[in-house]
Amino acid sequence: xxDRLSVDYTSLEWKASVLERxxxxxxxxxxxxxxxTIRAGLxxxxxxGIFSSLPVAADLFAICLPGTPxxxxxxxxxxxxxxxxxxxxxxxxxxxxxxxxxxSELPTAEALVMLLAWNRLHRVVALTRLSGVPLLPGLIEAPxxxxxxxxxxxxEGDGRATTVDPRTMPRLExxxxxxxxxxxxxxxxxxxxxHPSTAALxxxxxxxxxxxxxxxxxQDSTGSDAGSxxxxxxxxxxxxxxxxxxxxxxxxxxxxxxxxxLLVGHSQGGMVAEALxxxxxxGRTAIVGVLTAGAPALATPVAAGxxxxxxxxxxxxxxxxxxxxxxxxxxxxxxxxxxFSTPGRWPSGTKHGLGSGGYLTKAGSRDPRVTRFRDQVSGxxxxxxxxxxxxxxxxxxxxxxx
Amino acid sequence: xxxxxxxxxxxxxxLEEELAASADQLGRIAEQTASLxxxxxxxxxxxxxxxxxxxxxxxxxxxxxxxxSADAARVGRLEEQLAAELAxxxxxxxxxxxxxxxxAGRAIDEVGGEARSLLDQVRARLPGPGSPGWRDxxxxxxxxxxx
Numbered sequence: 001x002x003d004r005l006s007v008d009y010t011s012l013e014w015k016a017s018v019l020e021r022x023x024x025x026x027x028x029x030x031x032x033x034x035x036x037t038i039r040a041g042l043x044x045x046x047x048x049g050i051f052s053s054l055p056v057a058a059d060l061f062a063i064c065l066p067g068t069p070x071x072x073x074x075x076x077x078x079x080x081x082x083x084x085x086x087x088x089x090x091x092x093x094x095x096x097x098x099x100x101x102x103x104s105e106l107p108t109a110e111a112l113v114m115l116l117a118w119n120r121l122h123r124v125v126a127l128t129r130l131s132g133v134p135l136l137p138g139l140i141e142a143p144x145x146x147x148x149x150x151x152x153x154x155x156e157g158d159g160r161a162t163t164v165d166p167r168t169m170p171r172l173e174x175x176x177x178x179x180x181x182x183x184x185x186x187x188x189x190x191x192x193x194x195h196p197s198t199a200a201l202x203x204x205x206x207x208x209x210x211x212x213x214x215x216x217x218x219q220d221s222t223g224s225d226a227g228s229x230x231x232x233x234x235x236x237x238x239x240x241x242x243x244x245x246x247x248x249x250x251x252x253x254x255x256x257x258x259x260x261x262l263l264v265g266h267s268q269g270g271m272v273a274e275a276l277x278x279x280x281x282x283g284r285t286a287i288v289g290v291l292t293a294g295a296p297a298l299a300t301p302v303a304a305g306x307x308x309x310x311x312x313x314x315x316x317x318x319x320x321x322x323x324x325x326x327x328x329x330x331x332x333x334x335x336x337x338x339x340f341s342t343p344g345r346w347p348s349g350t351k352h353g354l355g356s357g358g359y360l361t362k363a364g365s366r367d368p369r370v371t372r373f374r375d376q377v378s379g380x381x382x383x384x385x386x387x388x389x390x391x392x393x394x395x396x397x398x399x400x401x402x
Numbered sequence: 403x404x405x406x407x408x409x410x411x412x413x414x415x416x417l418e419e420e421l422a423a424s425a426d427q428l429g430r431i432a433e434q435t436a437s438l439x440x441x442x443x444x445x446x447x448x449x450x451x452x453x454x455x456x457x458x459x460x461x462x463x464x465x466x467x468x469x470x471s472a473d474a475a476r477v478g479r480l481e482e483q484l485a486a487e488l489a490x491x492x493x494x495x496x497x498x499x500x501x502x503x504x505x506a507g508r509a510i511d512e513v514g515g516e517a518r519s520l521l522d523q524v525r526a527r528l529p530g531p532g533s534p535g536w537r538d539x540x541x542x543x544x545x546x547x548x549x
Contacts, residue, residue, distance in 0.1 A: 008442070015438055015452075022431045029424045033470075040417040041409040045480060047534045048409070048487045056476045060421075063469065075428075075466055078459045079435070086452070154451040 007097070012090040019083035023076045030072050034064045081147045085154055088113055110155040111235035115324060118148055118239035122299055145241070152241040156233060157226075157395040159243030161251055164198055164390040175383045177204045180363035180374055183212055183264045184293055188354040190390065191216040191266070197227030197394065199248065199269070203387040204380050209259040212380055213248065217267025217294070228393040234268040237275065238324055240298055243395045244268065245275045251391060252276065253283030262289040262380045266354055267318055270295020270310070277302040289377040293359040294352050296322030297337075309373040310337045311362050315344065315351040338362070338369050411488070414481035421474035428467035436460040487534075494536045498528070 037060045045053035066073035089110070096109040121144040128136040169190065176186045183202075190200050200214040218234045219227065227233075228244035236242035252261060261282075263273035270292030276282060277290045280303040289307045294316050302308040312319045342351060342358040351357040363370065439456025442449070506521040529535030 011441065015441065018434070018438055022434060025427060025431065029427060032420055033424055036417040036420040040413045040477070042417075042477075042480070044409045045484065048484060048491075049534070050480060050483050050487065052476070052483075053480050056473055056480065059469070059473055063466065063473075070462065070465065070469075072466060075459070075463055078462065079431075082452075082455055082459060085455075150455070154455070157451070 016083045016086040023079035111232035156243040159247035197229040201389045215265035215269030257284040307376040315346040411485045418477040425470035432460045432463035
């Protein structure tokens with residue numbers, strides 16, 4: 001590839017320093033405003049019959065209060081995160097330039113830098129937890145995660161869901177929601193080269209509305225298209241911040257209030273499922289189960305109380321990538337990791353496939369942990385036909401399929 | 403009028419000036435952020451993303467600037483209200499003290515030392531200059547109950 005970068009590094013350096021200077025200017029104004037507000041004694045004015053001073057005082061304190069949306073500290077944080085993102089981009093560009101990568105590989109380089117930054121953040125947060133001061137890790141983690149989210153929006157874009165005409169999709173087998181193997185079968189079927197990054201939302205019941213969201217894994221290892229199930233997207237998903245996650249979160253939040261969802265994902269799709277289930281609800285949609293196959297564990301575990309089953313072939317190299325994300329999923333009662341092996345040379349890429357890796361078979365097995373999970377989510381199984389909506393997830397709105 | 407009070411129009415004026423200056427600063431930062439976003443220097447997708455991000459930050463800075471401006475105007479109005487209130491209280495203070503002195507003058511001539519002691523006690527119970535307590539004093543005097 002000869003499509004080389006052309007970046008003005010001096011200009012990026014200047015942009016970052018201007019942003020930092022502006023953030024500094026606002027940061028310096030905050031104590032001045034707070035002190036002037038306290039000195040002015042707005043809270044004393046009601047004694048003089050001037051009650052309208054109280055809302056002014058409340059507004060000024062809200063403006064100065066960190067963590068309040070639309071506050072001055074918020075603006076400082078945004079400017080600083082912009083500056084940090086510009087500097088991170090500069091480092092990435094320099095690295096990509098140095099090794100002679102092409103422009104099309106830039107998102108991968110950016111995602112790698114993001115993963116590196118995430119690992120560092122994760123380590124710092126873990127160390128501050130040891131300090132015993134409960135406030136400290138939060139002070140570091142919250143802005144760090146916000147920065148990563150912002151950075152990923154740059155790398156991948158905000159993410160967009162486009163409904164796909166079902167007539168163009170591969171035909172699903174009869175009874176696609178008959179059980180766990182059938183649902184993994186749906187994931188396998190929609191992992192179609194002609195429809196990259198396409199998820200399937202199955203409506204499997206009513207009262208309350210019940211859905212199964214089937215999430216395919218990485219389909220484009222180059223990152224050169226706009227699909228979110230690509231290499232940069234997978235690297236970003238390891239950090240818990242990606243266009244795939246954002247788009248699916250919006251999709252779940254948009255379901256009818258009170259809906260219940262079972263998440264089923266393979267590989268990168270499994271990571272997306274884990275990230276979505278960090279909290280037991282997304283908007284007014286409850287996540288009531290997570291099934292992953294061949295997926296690395298993220299550092300932030302699935303919310304306690306959400307039934308969780310992670311199938312892993314010990315010869316599948318992909319789940320081992322969890323070390324990059326610092327993932328550590330405890331194998332608890334009724335939830336957790338089920339490891340199994342299949343015959344053949346170890347490890348092997350073919351063991352990552354849903355069929356060739358034995359995942360479909362294991363999902364239908366009588367393993368007690370699989371059985372327990374199956375019982376927990378049995379309300380999502382139906383042998384009849386179901387309504388299916390196919391949604392293609394793209395980073396920034398560029399059309400797919402190619 | 404030099405008042406040793408927790409509140410004063412001067413302190414409110416300083417807050418108003420501080421808020422107005424901060425609003426101007428935020429306004430300038432908003433414009434600078436927006437122009438920074440439009441400046442060239444890097445690849446297409448990143449440039450567009452940076453432009454969109456700076457637009458967002460600039461919009462929030464503009465909102466904050468408008469909010470601080472509005473608060474500055476509200477503090478300006480509070481300053482006027484407080485000045486008017488203090489003027490009324492000052493006039494009440496003068497009236498009450500004047501009346502008290504006239505009454506005390508007559509009492510001293512008639513009773514001597516006991517009246518002076520009573521006058522001192524009454525003065526000790528009076529609110530400080532500019533205090534909102536002067537309203538209560540005036541009201542009690544009119545109702546005939548305070549002294």
